[in-house]
Amino acid sequence: MKIKALTRSLDNHAPARLGDAAPVQRNLDPHMHPFEKPREYTRALNAAKLDRLFAKPFVAALEGHIDGVYALARHPKRLDIMASGSGDGEIKLWDLNHQRCLYTYPRAHAGIIQSLCISPLSFSNGTASKRMLSCSTDRTIKMWNADPVPAGHGEFAEYKESDDEDEDDEVSGAHDAALFSLQPHEQAPSEPLTVYQGKTAFNSLSHHAHLPRFASASSTVQIWDMNRGGGSDALVTMQMGIDAVHVVRYNQSETDVLASAGTDRGITLYDVRSGKPLHKVVLTMRANDIAWSPMEPTTFAVASEDHNMYTFDMRNLSSATQIYKGHVGAVMSVDWAPTGQGLVTGSYDRTVRLWDVGKGARSRDVYHTKRMQKVFSVAYTLDARFVLSGSDDGNVRLWKHSASDKLGIVSARERASREYAQALRRRWNSVGDVAKIERQRHVPKPIRSAQKLQHTMLEARRVKEERRRKHTKSGTKKPKAARKSVVLEEKE
Numbered sequence: 001m002k003i004k005a006l007t008r009s010l011d012n013h014a015p016a017r018l019g020d021a022a023p024v025q026r027n028l029d030p031h032m033h034p035f036e037k038p039r040e041y042t043r044a045l046n047a048a049k050l051d052r053l054f055a056k057p058f059v060a061a062l063e064g065h066i067d068g069v070y071a072l073a074r075h076p077k078r079l080d081i082m083a084s085g086s087g088d089g090e091i092k093l094w095d096l097n098h099q100r101c102l103y104t105y106p107r108a109h110a111g112i113i114q115s116l117c118i119s120p121l122s123f124s125n126g127t128a129s130k131r132m133l134s135c136s137t138d139r140t141i142k143m144w145n146a147d148p149v150p151a152g153h154g155e156f157a158e159y160k161e162s163d164d165e166d167e168d169d170e171v172s173g174a175h176d177a178a179l180f181s182l183q184p185h186e187q188a189p190s191e192p193l194t195v196y197q198g199k200t201a202f203n204s205l206s207h208h209a210h211l212p213r214f215a216s217a218s219s220t221v222q223i224w225d226m227n228r229g230g231g232s233d234a235l236v237t238m239q240m241g242i243d244a245v246h247v248v249r250y251n252q253s254e255t256d257v258l259a260s261a262g263t264d265r266g267i268t269l270y271d272v273r274s275g276k277p278l279h280k281v282v283l284t285m286r287a288n289d290i291a292w293s294p295m296e297p298t299t300f301a302v303a304s305e306d307h308n309m310y311t312f313d314m315r316n317l318s319s320a321t322q323i324y325k326g327h328v329g330a331v332m333s334v335d336w337a338p339t340g341q342g343l344v345t346g347s348y349d350r351t352v353r354l355w356d357v358g359k360g361a362r363s364r365d366v367y368h369t370k371r372m373q374k375v376f377s378v379a380y381t382l383d384a385r386f387v388l389s390g391s392d393d394g395n396v397r398l399w400k401h402s403a404s405d406k407l408g409i410v411s412a413r414e415r416a417s418r419e420y421a422q423a424l425r426r427r428w429n430s431v432g433d434v435a436k437i438e439r440q441r442h443v444p445k446p447i448r449s450a451q452k453l454q455h456t457m458l459e460a461r462r463v464k465e466e467r468r469r470k471h472t473k474s475g476t477k478k479p480k481a482a483r484k485s486v487v488l489e490e491k492e
Contacts, residue, residue, distance in 0.1 A: 044428035047421035055403035069390030073116035085113025111137035135202035148189035253297035261287035295340025324360035346375030
């Protein structure tokens with residue numbers, strides 16, 4: 001006699017480990033799920049709403065400067081260290097983890113701090129330490145100790161007077177083991193290690209990727225050796241034209257290539273090996289900042305005075321590869337995310353905008369506060385999770401890269417849920433209400449008014465060009481693309 005019985009294995013229906021969710025059996029036949037797409041759209045809509053509901057991009061304001069912050073520099077080896085320079089000539093090192101000032105270099109310069117950079121190299125003077133370079137309108141470049149700590153006691157401990165140690169014990173607890181007083185025979189970190197003199201004001205600095213050299217921008221582009229004394233002359237001096245240069249940037253991958261921008265609206269590429277300029281393009285308006293892509297060595301971004309940000313390929317400078325539109329004021333600073341997939345810009349319109357590479361029609365997010373003034377410098381942290389901005393109100397602000405990210409420990413189940421919600425939003429971000437929620441951002445009323453005025457002006461310009469082509473001989477020519485019209489002239 002045959003008996004048929006249903007048997008089920010517990011391995012298929014019980015959790016694999018204690019505390020895991022029970023496995024769910026699903027029939028993936030599309031005929032069994034006629035309402036799959038409507039349900040998925042509803043989930044995507046809820047995910048988009050929750051993303052905006054929990055969007056809190058502002059993390060902290062690092063206060064301490066008494067003038068506008070015009071320069072930011074991130075530490076090339078540490079995630080939590082940033083340097084900022086203000087208009088009163090003061091430099092501060094910040095600990096982003098604890099959101100506090102590590103060290104202040106008082107009266108570092110007699111003028112505005114125009115640029116800062118921290119060397120990626122370690123210099124041995126009894127202990128390996130970093131060097132920080134700063135330049136100002138007082139016609140000097142100064143080298144500082146970027147590790148203001150006595151030898152052998154670790155990085156970035158603060159110099160404290162012996163009488164104040166008891167008070168700090170109550171606040172920082174175990175962290176006080178790293179605090180030491182300055183010994184009489186040691187040089188104070190507030191004193192520059194080297195001073196380089198120039199004939200005109202210095203506007204920008206950029207350090208070589210792996211050599212002790214840096215480039216400066218003034219009336220010319222100069223290359224300096226950090227191992228030589230401050231009384232020495234520059235190794236190389238390069239110039240293309242008679243106008244001042246206000247931005248210079250080393251390519252961190254193709255290390256023999258330099259890019260600079262000048263007051264003549266030109267962007268120039270230099271070859272350090274030959275000491276001569278390679279190519280120059282003149283744009284419609286002045287470039288305020290330049291940033292090289294960390295992933296594509298031939299690509300760089302340009303922050304322009306015409307309210308736009310452009311990306312160029314140095315192999316073909318006759319046309320921009322992408323135009324990023326959205327600001328209603330001059331774009332003052334630009335920086336790439338270390339992943340190479342994002343960009344951040346700071347503008348004269350008092351906003352910080354984040355962009356996805358290749359998507360220039362609309363910024364991914366807009367950050368602003370009521371008290372934030374004109375933004376002159378922006379920078380990503382090394383882990384690409386946070387963005388810093390320095391503005392005219394004297395504050396360094398810390399923002400999230402993704403506005404709705406959760407700070408702190410995230411469980412595996414919560415991480416999986418967030419990844420699923422992000423996948424849904426990416427799939428449905430161009431459909432219906434999901435697209436509207438993903439696109440809409442609230443901005444201050446003056447910016448909204450400026451956007452309407454800008455739209456009216458651009459539309460009037462477009463109509464004028466159409467009528468000109470229709471009723472004149474210029475209509476027989478093919479209209480110039482916007483990416484090409486930004487370039488007025490090329491020079492070899």
